Amino acid sequence: MKLYLQNVVENFNLNNLPADWLGVDFEVFSNSKKLYEYQQKALEHALKTLFLYFEEDKADKTNFFTRYQKNGLTEDLSYNLKKESKSLKYLLDYDIEFPIQDDKISFKYFINRMSFWMATGSGKTLVIVKLLELLGYLIQNQKIPKKDILFLTYRDDLIEQFKEHVGEFNQTNSLRINLINLKEYSSRKQNPMLPFGNSLDVYYYRSDLISDEQKDKIVSYKNYENYGNWYIILDEAHKGDPEDSKRQVFYSILSRNGFMFNFSATFTDDRDFATCVYNFNLARFIEDGYGKHIYISQENIKALENKNDVLLEKEKQKILLKILLLQTAINKQYKSIKEKHPDKKLYHKPLLLTLVNSVNTNDSDLEMFFKEIEKIASGNWDDALLNDAKKELQRELDKPDAKFEFEGVHLDKRILNVLEGIQFNDILESVFNSKTIGTIEVLKIPSNKQELIFKLKTSSQPFALMKIGDITEWIKNKLTGYEIIEKFDNESIFKNINHSEDINILMGSRSFYEGWDSNRPNLILFINIGKGTDARKFVLQSIGRGVRIEPIPNKRKRAQFLYNNKELDSQLYTSIKDTIEPLETLFVFGTKADNLEEIIKTMKQEKPEVLLGDLFEINPDVKDKLLLIPTYKYSDKIIVEEQNVVKYPIHSDDYNNVKEYFNYLGDKTCLAKYDCNLKVLQRLKDGFNGKANDYFLISKEEKIINNPDFILRQIFRHFENKLKEFSDFKKLEEEIIHFKRIHISAEKLNALREKIEKVKKGKYKDAIINELKEKLDKKEIDIDEYTSQIENITTNLVKEAETTYSSNEKLKIKLLNNHYYLPVMLTESERAEFIQHIIRHKSEVDFIKELENHLQQENNFFKQFDWWYFSKIDETLDEVYIPYYNPKENKIANFNPDFIFWLKPKKIEKYLIVFIDPKATTYADANYKIDGYKKIFEENNKVKVFPCKIIVKLFMWGKNNTGAEYANYWTNSFDNFANKINSHLQLE
Structure with a gap:
C-alpha cells in the first residue's frame, strides 16, 4: 500500500506556509533534550497536513480526499457494512457525517486523520508532546479551530511515561500542558479553571477502556462524544484485545469533526498506510543509522521446540552454545574497546534477550530454557559439542548470503577470527561471571513479584534476570530444591538493566517486550513464538527494543554516522572502527522454521521495496582522487554576539508595531513572558530605539504578519540561534550514500537489474572496442570474429538504457563517466513513487x-x-x-x-x-x-x-x-x- 499523504506533503514546500504558521521550534524539547532530524521532520509533515486541510481546503473532506486521488489513490478504502466488522453499526447513528451509499461509507468521510509509522525506540512520545505544543499554538493563533484534545494509549505505565515527558516539557517551555483525566471532563467543562499564562488542557485515558458502556473504569464514548469535536492522539491504540476494531470506530466518531493522529510502530490496516504522513519505521530507523544492524539467523533451531525428546538434548545444548559463543565473541570486542580507551564510556556490555511463548505451564518454554542454561553452567554437557557449535556458527556467518536485513550489506567476517579463539572458560567468564562451573542459586527482591535473579554459587555476581507477570508460581512449582536468598535492597534490576552490567541474560515472556529501552541487547532468541498478526507485532516490537544504539553517551547513531557528522573524534573512530560491528548488530534467532519465516515476513512488511544499492558502484576512476567536502561546527556565540549580525527580516509596519509593543512591555515583562536571553534583550533595546539597521532588514517587500506577540517571540528565537562556521575540509567517505538506498517496488526489479548491469559495463565499451581493433590490426583475430564480438558488445554493453512501466513511470539509466557513482538513474516523472533517491x-x-x-x-x-x-x-x-x-x-x-x-x-x-x-x-x-x-x-x-x-x-x-x-x-x-x-x- 502506498503512503499517499506522505507523498502529498513531501511535494509541498514548508516555505510555502505563511510565517505565522511556523511559530513552533521543533528542535528544542527541554534543557536536556533536542529532537532528532527525523522527529522534527515528522512534525513538519504534520504541520503541512494541518495547513492543507484547515487553511487551504477549509476542513472540507471532499477537497482533501481529492488531493489523495490526484496523488494516485485508486484503491477502494471504503468501509463495507455487509462485509466488514459488525462494529460499523455504531456509525449508523451518525449518518449525516458518515452517509451510506450501496452499503458502503466512503473513506473520504474518515480522511481527517494522519498516521505516523515510527519505529519502537524512535522517541514517539517526544514527537507527541511537541505535537501538542503545535496544536496549542495553532489554536491560540486561530489557525485551526479550537477543539478539545484527547491523548489515548493502552497501558497505565505508558500514561505515566507520557506524564513524565510532559512534566519535563513544562519545566522549560513557556507553554504549560495541563493533563486531565478524561473522567473529569464534565466537571472541568462545567467549572472551567481560569487560564494561567500560556496553557493548554489535554485529556488522557487508556484507549482499551473506551467502550459503548459505562462501568467503573470503562467509559462510554457517548458520554464524551462532544459532537465529534476532538483532536485525538492515539499512541499504539490499536493494541489491547479483540475489541480493537470496535474502538477504532469510536475514535473516528469522537474525531469526526476534528482530527485524528495515530502513532504506531506496526500498522496492519491499509487506511493507516494511505494516511501515513511520515514513515520512519524500523527499516528507515536502521538505514539512517539510528539503530543496530539486524542479522536474522536462517538456521532452523527446531530442537528447542521439543521439550521431551531425549535424542535432541545435545542439539538443544549445541544451539545455546552457539548463541553463547556469539555473545562471548561480542563481549570480547567490547572488552577490547574498553582496554584501548579505559577513560571513555563507549558502547555497552552485550546482553542476550530470550522471549518465550509459555511461562507457567508444565514443561514451559521458559523452564526448558532455564534448565538448558543450568546444564551448560554446571558443565553437564559433551565437550565435543563446543567445537561442533563453533564450526556451525562460523559456517553460517561465512555464507555469501549472510547479510543484514534492510541494508543488503554483508557481515564483517572478522568476527569469525574472534570466534575461533573462544573456549568454554571464556563463556563461563563472559556470560556466567565465573571462572569455574557451578550450580545456580536464586535471589529474590523483597516485595518485587515480577523479577528473579540467578547466579552461580562459584561467583559473587549474578548473571541472569527473569521478568514475568508473577514469580509466585515459578518459585512454588519450578524452583523446588533451589536455594532462594532475599536481597537486602528492594531496587528493580530490570529498571536499571542498562547499568546492571553483571546481568548477561534477560529472559521472560511478552510482559516486557515494550515499555522499556536499553542499548544492551545484541542477541534475541524467540522460543515458540507463533504465527499471525499478534505474533508479527510482538516480533517487530521486541526487535525494535533491541536495536537501540549509543556508542558514546547521549549519541544514538552508529559510530560511522557520528564520525561523518563530526560528532565522534577521528582518531577515536579509527582506533575502534574494525571492532564495533558486532556491538552495532542485533543477532536474531528463532526456534522453528515457521518462526523464522514469520520474522522475515514481518521484516519485509516493514520494507516492501527492494534495495538496489548493490547494483551501483563508486566510479573506479575516483579511487586515487582526493574528493574533499567542507565540514562545520557551531559557533561559540549566539547570533546577536556575532561581528556581522544576521539581521531579522521584517515589514516596516510590523517593525513599528513590535517596537511599540516591546517598549510597552518593558524588560521585566519580556524576561518573564518570553524567557529570553539577557544579551538579546539588551541589544534589542538598541534595535528598537535608534539602531534598527544594525539588527533588522526593514522592507515593504516582506509579508505583513500583524501579530506583535508572535513576531517578538520569533525575534528572540532568531537572535538566540547559534550559527555554524567552517571547521575543515575532509576526504569524502560515507557522506554521499543515497545511491545505496535507492529502492524500488519488488515487482519492478527484474527488468531493471539487467539494464543497470549492462549500462555499468558500458564504461568499458570503448576500451574493449579499441582492444579488438588492435587485435584485428595485428591479425590476431579475423574480420568475422571482430564483427561477431562487436555485435555482442553493442548488444550487451550500452551507455544508456530506458525502462518504461507506464506513462508516468519511465526510468533512464545513464553512464556518466565523471559521476561519483555508476550508473546514474533519472525519471522525468517528478511524483514517481515507485522509486526513491534518484534524479527526478x-x-x-x-x-x-x-x-x-x-x-x-x-x-x-x-x-x-x-x-x-x-x-x-x-x-x-x-x-x-x-x-x-x-x-x-x-x-x-x-x-x-x-x-x-x-x-x-x-x-x-x-x-x-x-x-x-x-x-x-x-x-x-x-x-x-x-x-x-x-x-x-x-x-x-x-x-x-x-x-x-x-x-x-x-x-x-x-x-x-x-x-x-x-x-x-x-x-x-x-x-x-x-x-x-x-x-x-x-x-x-
Whole structure:
C-alpha cells in the first residue's frame, strides 16, 4: 500500500506556509533534550497536513480526499457494512457525517486523520508532546479551530511515561500542558479553571477502556462524544484485545469533526498506510543509522521446540552454545574497546534477550530454557559439542548470503577470527561471571513479584534476570530444591538493566517486550513464538527494543554516522572502527522454521521495496582522487554576539508595531513572558530605539504578519540561534550514500537489474572496442570474429538504457563517466513513487541534459582540468551541505545543493569545489542560501582561498530574480558558467 499523504506533503514546500504558521521550534524539547532530524521532520509533515486541510481546503473532506486521488489513490478504502466488522453499526447513528451509499461509507468521510509509522525506540512520545505544543499554538493563533484534545494509549505505565515527558516539557517551555483525566471532563467543562499564562488542557485515558458502556473504569464514548469535536492522539491504540476494531470506530466518531493522529510502530490496516504522513519505521530507523544492524539467523533451531525428546538434548545444548559463543565473541570486542580507551564510556556490555511463548505451564518454554542454561553452567554437557557449535556458527556467518536485513550489506567476517579463539572458560567468564562451573542459586527482591535473579554459587555476581507477570508460581512449582536468598535492597534490576552490567541474560515472556529501552541487547532468541498478526507485532516490537544504539553517551547513531557528522573524534573512530560491528548488530534467532519465516515476513512488511544499492558502484576512476567536502561546527556565540549580525527580516509596519509593543512591555515583562536571553534583550533595546539597521532588514517587500506577540517571540528565537562556521575540509567517505538506498517496488526489479548491469559495463565499451581493433590490426583475430564480438558488445554493453512501466513511470539509466557513482538513474516523472533517491525533478534532469550536450563540444569547459568529477546530492540522506539562516523556519538550516563538482585545473595549483543548485519553481529563499554561502566561503565579497589553495563556489542554475546584488551567483548555461569560473579564478 502506498503512503499517499506522505507523498502529498513531501511535494509541498514548508516555505510555502505563511510565517505565522511556523511559530513552533521543533528542535528544542527541554534543557536536556533536542529532537532528532527525523522527529522534527515528522512534525513538519504534520504541520503541512494541518495547513492543507484547515487553511487551504477549509476542513472540507471532499477537497482533501481529492488531493489523495490526484496523488494516485485508486484503491477502494471504503468501509463495507455487509462485509466488514459488525462494529460499523455504531456509525449508523451518525449518518449525516458518515452517509451510506450501496452499503458502503466512503473513506473520504474518515480522511481527517494522519498516521505516523515510527519505529519502537524512535522517541514517539517526544514527537507527541511537541505535537501538542503545535496544536496549542495553532489554536491560540486561530489557525485551526479550537477543539478539545484527547491523548489515548493502552497501558497505565505508558500514561505515566507520557506524564513524565510532559512534566519535563513544562519545566522549560513557556507553554504549560495541563493533563486531565478524561473522567473529569464534565466537571472541568462545567467549572472551567481560569487560564494561567500560556496553557493548554489535554485529556488522557487508556484507549482499551473506551467502550459503548459505562462501568467503573470503562467509559462510554457517548458520554464524551462532544459532537465529534476532538483532536485525538492515539499512541499504539490499536493494541489491547479483540475489541480493537470496535474502538477504532469510536475514535473516528469522537474525531469526526476534528482530527485524528495515530502513532504506531506496526500498522496492519491499509487506511493507516494511505494516511501515513511520515514513515520512519524500523527499516528507515536502521538505514539512517539510528539503530543496530539486524542479522536474522536462517538456521532452523527446531530442537528447542521439543521439550521431551531425549535424542535432541545435545542439539538443544549445541544451539545455546552457539548463541553463547556469539555473545562471548561480542563481549570480547567490547572488552577490547574498553582496554584501548579505559577513560571513555563507549558502547555497552552485550546482553542476550530470550522471549518465550509459555511461562507457567508444565514443561514451559521458559523452564526448558532455564534448565538448558543450568546444564551448560554446571558443565553437564559433551565437550565435543563446543567445537561442533563453533564450526556451525562460523559456517553460517561465512555464507555469501549472510547479510543484514534492510541494508543488503554483508557481515564483517572478522568476527569469525574472534570466534575461533573462544573456549568454554571464556563463556563461563563472559556470560556466567565465573571462572569455574557451578550450580545456580536464586535471589529474590523483597516485595518485587515480577523479577528473579540467578547466579552461580562459584561467583559473587549474578548473571541472569527473569521478568514475568508473577514469580509466585515459578518459585512454588519450578524452583523446588533451589536455594532462594532475599536481597537486602528492594531496587528493580530490570529498571536499571542498562547499568546492571553483571546481568548477561534477560529472559521472560511478552510482559516486557515494550515499555522499556536499553542499548544492551545484541542477541534475541524467540522460543515458540507463533504465527499471525499478534505474533508479527510482538516480533517487530521486541526487535525494535533491541536495536537501540549509543556508542558514546547521549549519541544514538552508529559510530560511522557520528564520525561523518563530526560528532565522534577521528582518531577515536579509527582506533575502534574494525571492532564495533558486532556491538552495532542485533543477532536474531528463532526456534522453528515457521518462526523464522514469520520474522522475515514481518521484516519485509516493514520494507516492501527492494534495495538496489548493490547494483551501483563508486566510479573506479575516483579511487586515487582526493574528493574533499567542507565540514562545520557551531559557533561559540549566539547570533546577536556575532561581528556581522544576521539581521531579522521584517515589514516596516510590523517593525513599528513590535517596537511599540516591546517598549510597552518593558524588560521585566519580556524576561518573564518570553524567557529570553539577557544579551538579546539588551541589544534589542538598541534595535528598537535608534539602531534598527544594525539588527533588522526593514522592507515593504516582506509579508505583513500583524501579530506583535508572535513576531517578538520569533525575534528572540532568531537572535538566540547559534550559527555554524567552517571547521575543515575532509576526504569524502560515507557522506554521499543515497545511491545505496535507492529502492524500488519488488515487482519492478527484474527488468531493471539487467539494464543497470549492462549500462555499468558500458564504461568499458570503448576500451574493449579499441582492444579488438588492435587485435584485428595485428591479425590476431579475423574480420568475422571482430564483427561477431562487436555485435555482442553493442548488444550487451550500452551507455544508456530506458525502462518504461507506464506513462508516468519511465526510468533512464545513464553512464556518466565523471559521476561519483555508476550508473546514474533519472525519471522525468517528478511524483514517481515507485522509486526513491534518484534524479527526478525536472530542473535536475534538464541540468544533466545540458551537461551532456556541453561535454559533446570539442573544446568544452571541462577539458582544461587534469581531472573533474561530480555527484548528485540527496537532501534527505547525504551529509554534504552549506549552513544558512532560514527566516521562514527561524533557524540555522542545511542547504543541500543538488550537485557538487570537484575540479583540478591543469595550469595552476588550485582545487575547486563547486556547488550547483538548479531551481525549477521558487527562488524565494535563494538569497538566504547565497548569504549562508558568502558568510562562510567569502571575505570582503571575495572568494576565500583556503590552505592548499582550495576554493569553494556556489551557483544557482536558472534565471536570476533575486536582484542585481546576487547576479554573480546565478548562471543558466555552461558557457556563462565557464566565463564566471575562468574570470573569477583566473584559470585562463
